[in-house]
Amino acid sequence: MDANSFPDLLYELAINTTESKTFKSLEIPFANNYTLPWNVKESAIYGTVATDKLSLKKLEFEARFGLVNKIRGEPTEGIxxxxxxxxxxxxxxxxxxxxxxxxxxxxxxxxxxxxxAETTDDGKLRSTLVSLGKVPFPSPDLILKTKSQDNVGDLWQLNVTSIQTGSYFSKIAIPAAFSTALNGIAGPERVVLPLVKALNAKYDKNRKEYIFPCLQEINPIFLGLNGAVVKLDRHSFSEPVNENDCQAKFSITSENRIILGSSIFLNRGFCFDFGYEEISVYKTKRNSHRIIQKNAAKDANSIVFVEKFKH
Known part of the structure; x- marks a missing residue:
C-alpha cells in the first residue's frame, strides 16, 4: 500500500516511498482481483510495479513488487x-x-x-506461525509428505481421499487446494451438504451462512489427505456468531475441488517445498510456536514470524 495514495493509513500499514533512496517505479501497471470462495471477502488492487531494497528480519535483498495506489474492498484484511x-x-x-x-x-x-496455528483449550486462537527456510518441525512428527498435483493456477494441491464425521463416511478422490485467505472449507455440494446435515445446520438466507446451536454435541471431522488422516475439531470448522448460534464455516462452490482454508493449519504444521514441489504435514505440540521461534533466532537458515493473540 502506497502511503502517498492512502494518507489516512497508520504508518505501519503503508510504505512511504519518498523515504527510500533505492526505490524505483517501473511504470508498469498491474492489478489483481481477490474473489470468492478463495477469500473471505471480494476485493481488488491496482497500482504499478516497482523495485527496492527490502529487509526481512536478518535478510536484505532487492525485490520487484506491486505498489498499490487504488483498492476496492479490504484486500489487506486478514481472516x-x-x-x-x-x-x-x-x-x-x-x-x-x-x-x-x-x-x-x-x-x-x-x-x-x-x-x-495454535489454539487454547477452548478453541480460541493463541498464535500463528509463518516459517521460511529450514523446516521447523521435528522429523518424527511427520504425518504426510506428497508431491503437489499439477493444476490450473499452479496452486498447492493434493487429494482428499476420505471424509468422516460421526456415522457419515465417504471414500472419495477429489482434489483439494489450499487458501490462506479463506477461513473454513469450501467445496461442491456432494462434499459440503453431508457435513452440513451431520451438524444439523440450517441455511440462514439473511446471513448467508449455515447456523446450528452452539450447545449441541459436535463430532470431529476426519479428512484423508492422500491417505493420511487428519482430525479437525469443532474450532476448525465452526465459530460462534452470538450467545446461542454457531456458524458452520462451509461454503458451496461450482467447481469439482475442495478449498482448504487457513483453519486446516490449526494445531498442526504444513510445509510447502518450492524446490521439490512437495507438501508435508506435521503433528505439533502445545506451545511449539514459542520453542520454534526461540530456535530460529540462533539459526541463519530460518526466519520465523509468530503473531500472538490476546482474548
Whole structure:
C-alpha cells in the first residue's frame, strides 16, 4: 500500500516511498482481483510495479513488487480482521508480474514455507506461525509428505481421499487446494451438504451462512489427505456468531475441488517445498510456536514470524 495514495493509513500499514533512496517505479501497471470462495471477502488492487531494497528480519535483498495506489474492498484484511501492509502470494505460479515471492525464497536459500496455528483449550486462537527456510518441525512428527498435483493456477494441491464425521463416511478422490485467505472449507455440494446435515445446520438466507446451536454435541471431522488422516475439531470448522448460534464455516462452490482454508493449519504444521514441489504435514505440540521461534533466532537458515493473540 502506497502511503502517498492512502494518507489516512497508520504508518505501519503503508510504505512511504519518498523515504527510500533505492526505490524505483517501473511504470508498469498491474492489478489483481481477490474473489470468492478463495477469500473471505471480494476485493481488488491496482497500482504499478516497482523495485527496492527490502529487509526481512536478518535478510536484505532487492525485490520487484506491486505498489498499490487504488483498492476496492479490504484486500489487506486478514481472516481474523487484522490489517497488513500488503499480501505476498505463495502459490507455485511463476506468471506473476511481480516477483516478491521469488526474491524472498532466493534470499533465504532453502525454499520452504511452513504455516501453523495454535489454539487454547477452548478453541480460541493463541498464535500463528509463518516459517521460511529450514523446516521447523521435528522429523518424527511427520504425518504426510506428497508431491503437489499439477493444476490450473499452479496452486498447492493434493487429494482428499476420505471424509468422516460421526456415522457419515465417504471414500472419495477429489482434489483439494489450499487458501490462506479463506477461513473454513469450501467445496461442491456432494462434499459440503453431508457435513452440513451431520451438524444439523440450517441455511440462514439473511446471513448467508449455515447456523446450528452452539450447545449441541459436535463430532470431529476426519479428512484423508492422500491417505493420511487428519482430525479437525469443532474450532476448525465452526465459530460462534452470538450467545446461542454457531456458524458452520462451509461454503458451496461450482467447481469439482475442495478449498482448504487457513483453519486446516490449526494445531498442526504444513510445509510447502518450492524446490521439490512437495507438501508435508506435521503433528505439533502445545506451545511449539514459542520453542520454534526461540530456535530460529540462533539459526541463519530460518526466519520465523509468530503473531500472538490476546482474548
Amino acid at each position: 481474523y480482521g487484522q490489517l497488513g501492509v500488503g499480501r505476498v502470494g505463495f502459490s507455485r505460479n511463476n506468471q506473476s508480474a511481480t516477483a516478491l515471492r521469488d526474491s524472498i525464497l532466493a534470499a533465504i536459500g532453502t525454499k520452504v514455507l511452513c504455516l501453523s
